[in-house]
Amino acid sequence: MTQTIKEPKQQISPNAVKVWRISDAITYFITLCILIVLLYLQHYYDWKNWVGVILYFIVILVIISSIVEIIFVPIYRQKTWRxxxxxxxxxxxxxxxxxxxxxxxxxxxxxxxxxxxxxxxxxxxxxxxxxxxxxxxxxxxxxxxxxxxxxxxxxxxxxxxxxxxx
The missing domain is CATH 2.30.29.30 (Pleckstrin-homology domain (PH domain)/Phosphotyrosine-binding domain (PTB))
Known part of the structure; x- marks a missing residue:
């Protein structure tokens, strides 16, 4: 005899989207600030060119990731959490x-x-x-x-x- 367990129905608060967006925005802002400081140091101390290329690449990835994480992911998480x-x-x-x-x-x-x-x-x-x-x-x-x-x-x-x- 197998017992079926009903699917969970309770949702988390819609305000979770706002909380996650603010939290992610703070995290990405700090990350971008650190990367900007590193880019400044790379130019000021004339580090190797490949360091600057890698830092710019990381900045682009962080910006793209932040857009996805701040705009789309919180809505999806709130809608799927039960x-x-x-x-x-x-x-x-x-x-x-x-x-x-x-x-x-x-x-x-x-x-x-x-x-x-x-x-x-x-x-x-x-x-x-x-x-x-x-x-x-x-x-x-x-x-x-x-x-x-x-x-x-x-x-x-x-x-x-x-x-x-x-």
């Missing part, structure tokens, strides 16, 4: 064009669960839920703050995690 929690399992389903992940975590394997909120997530009223098992840590990103707290409590209750276990 999760669900029931009495027996936590399901996480996400992925990209080339590789998709559908993870099923048995409640009996959950050792801890917590919520994390950095400055960007806090600005948009979001939290990330971290679920720890013996093997690894899994995340459900960008859940509205109130819902994340309720979900954390629900997972802790269903998994039998209490304060004395931590």
């Amino acid at each position: 999760y669900d929690v029931d009495e027996k399992y936590i399901q996480l389903k996400y992925g990209g064009v080339f590789m998709k992940t559908h993870l099923i975590i048995p409640m009996t394997k959950v050792q801890y669960v917590n919520t994390i909120q950095g400055p960007l997530l806090r600005k948009f009223g979001l939290s990330t839920i971290k679920i720890g098992t013996m093997a690894s840590v899994h995340e459900i990103p960008a859940i509205p703050e109130k819902k994340a707290t309720e979900l954390r409590e629900k997972i802790a209750y269903l998994a039998g995690v209490n304060e004395s276990d931590e």
